[in-house]
Amino acid sequence: xxxxxxxxxxxxxxxxxxxxxxxxxxxxxxxxxxxxxxxxxxxxxxxxxxxxxxxxxxxxxxxxxxxxxxxxxxxxxxx
Amino acid sequence: xxxxxxxxxxxxxxxxxxxxxxxxxxxxxxxxxxxxxxxxxxxxxxxxxxxxxxxxxxxxxxxxxxxxxxxxxxxxxxxxxxxxxxxxxxxxxxxxxxxxxxxxxxxxxx
Numbered sequence: 701x702x703x704x705x706x707x708x709x710x711x712x713x714x715x716x717x718x719x720x721x722x723x724x725x726x727x728x729x730x731x732x733x734x735x736x737x738x739x740x741x742x743x744x745x746x747x748x749x750x751x752x753x754x755x756x757x758x759x760x761x762x763x764x765x766x767x768x769x770x771x772x773x774x775x776x777x778x779x
Numbered sequence: 780x781x782x783x784x785x786x787x788x789x790x791x792x793x794x795x796x797x798x799x800x801x802x803x804x805x806x807x808x809x810x811x812x813x814x815x816x817x818x819x820x821x822x823x824x825x826x827x828x829x830x831x832x833x834x835x836x837x838x839x840x841x842x843x844x845x846x847x848x849x850x851x852x853x854x855x856x857x858x859x860x861x862x863x864x865x866x867x868x869x870x871x872x873x874x875x876x877x878x879x880x881x882x883x884x885x886x887x888x889x
Contacts, residue, residue: 747860751848761850
């Protein structure tokens with residue numbers, strides 16, 4: 701299990717400007733809907749945006765605290 | 780990485796126009812995300828294959844290395860990696876997925 705606060709902190713290590721919205725998908729604290737808005741995504745294809753977030757969450761995915769996320773990525777300009 | 784395993788995966792990818800590596804089978808998915816991916820492709824109406832890798836850790840590891848993508852399911856269309864439905868759903872909404880599938884199914888299997 702991982703808390704939304706911890707998740708946000710991990711994402712901001714890779715993307716310090718990230719605005720992160722998280723909702724718990726299953727109520728079990730290991731499957732989340734995660735939306736990340738960051739300038740760091742500019743110029744990146746969707747696959748690479750997601751790779752960037754997954755790399756930031758690597759530790760939590762590997763040690764099992766996090767099972768899966770449904771991920772949405774955006775740059776601030778499309779808001 | 781085990782080269783033999785990698786070659787077998789490459790073969791699998793090239794022999795299915797739509798290939799989903801997931802947890803569980805089409806009839807009995809064992810993960811909510813795999814289930815969603817199956818529903819997604821059922822709704823699109825093109826034939827697709829689901830390969831269950833839940834218990835096959837060496838294959839999961841090899842797949843993650845090939846794709847640089849840590850989670851399941853993993854979707855390949857026409858031999859190219861497309862991530863999961865987080866990538867494919869927006870593609871469908873933007874009208875990019877249908878033309879890709881149409882052209883994929885026009886050409887004979889490699």
